[in-house]
Amino acid sequence: MKILIVGGGGREHAIAAAVAKSPRAEKIYCAPGNAGIASVAECVPIGAMEFDKLVAFAKEKEIDFTIIGMDDPLAGGIVDVFLEAGLKVFGPRKNAAILEGSKAFSKDLMKKYAIPTAAYENFTSPDAALAYLETAKMPIVLKADGLALGKGVLICHTLEEARAGVKEIMQDKKFGEAGNVMVVEEFMTGREVSVLSFVDGKTIKIMSSAQDHKRAGDGDTGLNTGGMGTFSPSPFYTEEVDEFCREHIYQATVDAMAAEGRPFIGVIFFGLMLTEDGPKVLEYNARFGDPEAQVVLPRMKNDILDVMEACADGTLDRIDLQFEDNAAVCVVLASEGYPVSYDKGYEIQGLGSFVGKDDYFCFHAGTKAGENGSIVTNGGRVLGITATGKDLKEAREKAYEATEWIRFENKYMRRDIGKSILE
Ligand code: AMP
Ligand code: GLY
Numbered sequence: 001m002k003i004l005i006v007g008g009g010g011r012e013h014a015i016a017a018a019v020a021k022s023p024r025a026e027k028i029y030c031a032p033g034n035a036g037i038a039s040v041a042e043c044v045p046i047g048a049m050e051f052d053k054l055v056a057f058a059k060e061k062e063i064d065f066t067i068i069g070m071d072d073p074l075a076g077g078i079v080d081v082f083l084e085a086g087l088k089v090f091g092p093r094k095n096a097a098i099l100e101g102s103k104a105f106s107k108d109l110m111k112k113y114a115i116p117t118a119a120y121e122n123f124t125s126p127d128a129a130l131a132y133l134e135t136a137k138m139p140i141v142l143k144a145d146g147l148a149l150g151k152g153v154l155i156c157h158t159l160e161e162a163r164a165g166v167k168e169i170m171q172d173k174k175f176g177e178a179g180n181v182m183v184v185e186e187f188m189t190g191r192e193v194s195v196l197s198f199v200d201g202k203t204i205k206i207m208s209s210a211q212d213h214k215r216a217g218d219g220d221t222g223l224n225t226g227g228m229g230t231f232s233p234s235p236f237y238t239e240e241v242d243e244f245c246r247e248h249i250y251q252a253t254v255d256a257m258a259a260e261g262r263p264f265i266g267v268i269f270f271g272l273m274l275t276e277d278g279p280k281v282l283e284y285n286a287r288f289g290d291p292e293a294q295v296v297l298p299r300m301k302n303d304i305l306d307v308m309e310a311c312a313d314g315t316l317d318r319i320d321l322q323f324e325d326n327a328a329v330c331v332v333l334a335s336e337g338y339p340v341s342y343d344k345g346y347e348i349q350g351l352g353s354f355v356g357k358d359d360y361f362c363f364h365a366g367t368k369a370g371e372n373g374s375i376v377t378n379g380g381r382v383l384g385i386t387a388t389g390k391d392l393k394e395a396r397e398k399a400y401e402a403t404e405w406i407r408f409e410n411k412y413m414r415r416d417i418g419k420s421i422l423e
Helices: 010-021 051-060 071-075 078-084 094-101 103-112 126-134 159-171 239-259 293-299 304-313 392-403
Strands: 002-007 027-032 065-068 120-123 140-144 153-156 182-186 191-200 204-206 215-217 221-224 229-232 265-275 278-285 327-335 360-364 367-369 375-377 381-389
Touching: 002 010, 002 051, 010 027, 010 293, 010 304, 010 360, 010 381, 027 051, 051 078, 065 078, 065 304, 071 078, 071 094, 078 094, 094 103, 094 239, 094 265, 094 278, 103 120, 103 182, 103 239, 103 278, 120 126, 126 159, 126 182, 140 159, 153 159, 159 182, 191 239, 191 304, 204 239, 229 293, 229 392, 239 265, 239 278, 265 304, 293 327, 293 360, 293 381, 327 392, 360 392, 381 392
Parallel strands: 002 027, 002 065
Antiparallel strands: 120 182, 140 153, 140 182, 191 204, 191 265, 215 221, 229 327, 265 278, 327 381, 360 381, 367 375
């Protein structure tokens, strides 16, 4: 098979590495890819939002299967464009990607189908939102409806902060059109767990759980980022939690989408909070998590192409999804200053240390080719250093050991990824 992967971050590198393991993959392309993906796929300089160019490329190269990694093209309808062109593709259509693309939609869906989530109200007018907040219990959570690079969520501890939040999201439009509608949501406390799943429109198969570390600094301090590190599985995702989610959340979501005439095909990412009243959905994403994919995919036993094709064909019920009985930890190496401002273009040294090691992975996020065959930093999140081990403790030690193999000028990482699981 000839495969095209759309995207160019750490998640797409993890997907490309999994595809490269498949004996069915004859040739892999990635658009636009990055310097690390270039070691397993041919990178083509087409942007993820250039749908017409991507379709033309897929036709010209006779691509058999295209995998969409990123949220923006999914929300923009890339899957519909590929399907209309007669091309086979993995990912949800636009009318299903709305599960991530609109938080107001997903909250209304959960309410309608009694899927456990935080209490909420949607607002289209800032005045109505302000009036509501006058008597609301603090802290409270404000969310821009649309895609905002994971940044459109404000946790407000006082009425003053909440008023400023309404201004930021709805009036100043800090997150652009994403703030035309705003969700005001009850504040929940508990452990967060990410659960990824494969879905074929009817059947859902759950992958091994993971936990992200979203804040920039140790001890969950500092600003929210795209994710500074992950581990899998999460020991907090117990059998009891799994049973509850299977009964009340997973299949219920898939059935709800089908009942709404929006059958979901692709990956549903359940962002869960394990509250005192049981697991509740924080958010849905319509794609693999980044950096969740970097710890979940290296542990998957199945041929990823078999599973993804079964999703596209509606035959996922025939797949026995299996994971290794081990653990993985991913530590993100970022550019100092991320997520606010940082320098890039620094040469990265030590990448060769990962060659030929089966249980260590160096997934590239923000990198590009420099001069004379060098690879240089090209983003906030630069590399995702992943290791597998027999348990989380061993995986964590190995991942941190491997972070020392890499050197670049403004290298920054959290030192406490997975630390809480050892306590
Ligand atoms: P989201 O993009 O909806 O996942 O929100 C980003 C982060 O904000 C989540 O990972 C949580 O840490 C936090 N968050 C979102 N909603 C709530 C909530 N209702 N209560 C507490 N924290 C929340
Ligand atoms: N790591 C969280 C996300 O991909 O949205």
